[in-house]
Amino acid sequence: MAEHVDVAVIGMGPGGEVAASRLLSAGRRVAVIERELIGGECAYWACIPSKTVLRPPEAAGGVDRAAGADGARLDWPAARDYRDYMARHLDDAGQVSGYRDAGALVLKGDARISGPGRVTVDGRELTADHVIVATGSEALTPPIEGLDQVTVWTNRETYTAADLPGRALVVGGSAVGVETAQFLVRFGVQVTLLQRGDRLMGREEARVGELAEAHLREAGVDVRTGSEPVRARRDGADSVLDLADGSSVRGDVVIVATGRTPRTEGLGLEDAGVQIAESGAIVVDEHCRAAEGVWALGDVTGILPFTHVAKYQGRIVADTILGRPRTARYDGVPRVVFADPEIAAAGLTQGQARDQGLTTVSAEVDLAQAIARPWTYERDPRGHLGLLADPNRRVLLGAWVVAPQAGEWIHQASLAIRAGIGIDTLLDQVAQFPTYTEGYVTALEALDL
Numbered sequence: 001m002a003e004h005v006d007v008a009v010i011g012m013g014p015g016g017e018v019a020a021s022r023l024l025s026a027g028r029r030v031a032v033i034e035r036e037l038i039g040g041e042c043a044y045w046a047c048i049p050s051k052t053v054l055r056p057p058e059a060a061g062g063v064d065r066a067a068g069a070d071g072a073r074l075d076w077p078a079a080r081d082y083r084d085y086m087a088r089h090l091d092d093a094g095q096v097s098g099y100r101d102a103g104a105l106v107l108k109g110d111a112r113i114s115g116p117g118r119v120t121v122d123g124r125e126l127t128a129d130h131v132i133v134a135t136g137s138e139a140l141t142p143p144i145e146g147l148d149q150v151t152v153w154t155n156r157e158t159y160t161a162a163d164l165p166g167r168a169l170v171v172g173g174s175a176v177g178v179e180t181a182q183f184l185v186r187f188g189v190q191v192t193l194l195q196r197g198d199r200l201m202g203r204e205e206a207r208v209g210e211l212a213e214a215h216l217r218e219a220g221v222d223v224r225t226g227s228e229p230v231r232a233r234r235d236g237a238d239s240v241l242d243l244a245d246g247s248s249v250r251g252d253v254v255i256v257a258t259g260r261t262p263r264t265e266g267l268g269l270e271d272a273g274v275q276i277a278e279s280g281a282i283v284v285d286e287h288c289r290a291a292e293g294v295w296a297l298g299d300v301t302g303i304l305p306f307t308h309v310a311k312y313q314g315r316i317v318a319d320t321i322l323g324r325p326r327t328a329r330y331d332g333v334p335r336v337v338f339a340d341p342e343i344a345a346a347g348l349t350q351g352q353a354r355d356q357g358l359t360t361v362s363a364e365v366d367l368a369q370a371i372a373r374p375w376t377y378e379r380d381p382r383g384h385l386g387l388l389a390d391p392n393r394r395v396l397l398g399a400w401v402v403a404p405q406a407g408e409w410i411h412q413a414s415l416a417i418r419a420g421i422g423i424d425t426l427l428d429q430v431a432q433f434p435t436y437t438e439g440y441v442t443a444l445e446a447l448d449l
């Protein structure tokens with residue numbers, strides 16, 4: 001006889017964890033199913049280890065840049081040991097026992113949907129009123145001829161490496177590529193960053209890509225935009241990439257940072273009435289419902305592949321199952337790349353606003369020209385802030401920041417965009433002196449509305 005649960009959660013990354021925990025707290029019988037480690041990509045191979053190893057270079061850079069402070073030294077073995085501690089030494093025993101103590105049925109294994117309301121985990125059958133698919137995404141390897149001949153790392157090898165390579169070829173210049181290049185170069189690796197588009201951070205405003213490139217170059221990264229490897233080959237110990245323009249680059253390792261693909265294969269989704277988009281993502285409605293009794297959340301939906309979005313969708317799904325239906329909205333969600341300085345954005349870019357037929361005005365402020373904080377913060381002040389607004393409705397549509405701590409203070413714009421706070425209210429805000437947040441008033445005034 002198949003065991004019955006109220007909800008079966010397939011995949012226990014951050015999204016699955018939030019949904020499961022909320023349902024357990026509400027007294028539901030929940031099966032949590034994970035084939036690798038409870039915590040998912042984020043906890044062991046992505047957000048947590050990457051942000052942990054990006055922090056020492058940021059701190060050391062902070063010391064170097066503060067007038068009157070001297071002598072910061074980076075220590076890779078110590079950084080690596082702390083990273084491994086933060087990634088729980090790839091051991092989820094504590095999570096397994098934690099969920100068991102919370103009353104969950106914890107199954108470590110490969111799950112598939114075997115029929116309506118039926119889930120099979122390595123041969124064991126469960127029935128469930130609701131099935132939540134939270135299986136995440138995995139690194140996409142570009143179709144480069146000969147890639148199997150060279151040393152290739154994805155985010156998994158990069159963020160579990162005991163020793164760093166001498167030379168790295170990073171392919172892909174968006175969030176993963178920029179953060180990886182930043183981390184490696186500051187720990188002394190010779191980094192070449194290859195981006196096939198004409199700028200880094202291709203989904204953001206062009207200016208963001210320009211600034212990101214300038215900061216990475218300053219840090220010592222050899223940034224090559226408009227570069228696409230066409231062939232990979234080994235030459236002795238070297239991994240070599242031949243580029244479309246006829247030149248070639250060589251290193252000890254090729255790191256692929258060329259996007260993610262949703263993990264939907266082998267899940268039996270088609271039989272469950274779930275629709276799969278061309279991208280491989282699960283199509284969901286505004287409650288993250290994929291079919292009758294089937295829900296999907298996180299990277300597998302392909303909506304916005306961030307941990308904070310997976311967690312948000314986890315709350316939406318759990319509350320809707322619990323009879324408190326909520327509608328997911330994605331306006332104003334922050335997008336932060338933890339480079340140095342940080343790169344942050346929220347809302348629409350000019351191109352997206354144009355595609356929606358919106359009239360816009362924009363302004364950019366060089367923070368060092370506008371406010372005091374960049375000067376009290378560091379000797380060679382850095383920082384730019386851009387705003388995009390709708391002059392008719394007098395609200396913010398988008399914002400971007402490339403500046404220290406941008407990931408913290410982008411949230412002011414994020415909330416303003418999401419809540420539709422009017423420009424006049426924002427202009428009337430009194431921000432603490434001297435903070436980076438003061439830059440918003442200058443930029444809002446520059447919109448000249």
Ligand SMILES: Cc1cc2nc3c(=O)[nH]c(=O)nc-3n(C[C@H](O)[C@H](O)[C@H](O)COP(=O)(O)OP(=O)(O)OC[C@H]3O[C@@H](n4cnc5c(N)ncnc54)[C@H](O)[C@@H]3O)c2cc1C
Nearest residue numbers: 011013014015035040041047111135136298299305306307
């Ligand atoms: C290098 C890197 C850095 C990142 N940094 C950030 C960051 O700083 N901030 C941020 O917001 N986002 C970051 N991201 C994105 C973030 O990692 C993802 O958005 C997030 O992990 C998505 O969570 P999820 O719950 O959807 O899936 P995942 O974390 O991918 O977890 C899904 C889980 O499902 C399991 N699973 C899959 N199939 C099955 C099956 N058939 N049966 C059982 N279990 C299954 C998997 O083993 C996995 O544990 C980063 C990504 C990368 C690659």
Ligand SMILES: NC(=O)c1ccc[n+]([C@@H]2O[C@H](COP(=O)([O-])OP(=O)(O)OC[C@H]3O[C@@H](n4cnc5c(N)ncnc54)[C@H](O)[C@@H]3O)[C@@H](O)[C@H]2O)c1
Nearest residue numbers: 142172173174175176177195196228257258259305336337
């Ligand atoms: N700080 C964060 O929140 C954070 C950090 C890392 C990743 N993430 C998430 O993970 C997702 C995946 O990030 P990503 O950077 O891997 O993917 P991405 O899809 O955002 O970018 C991939 C980049 O690689 C380039 N590219 C693709 N194929 C190429 C090729 N053959 N040669 C050269 N360039 C090529 C693309 O033009 C693009 O710029 C992101 O969408 C982001 O949401 C978030």
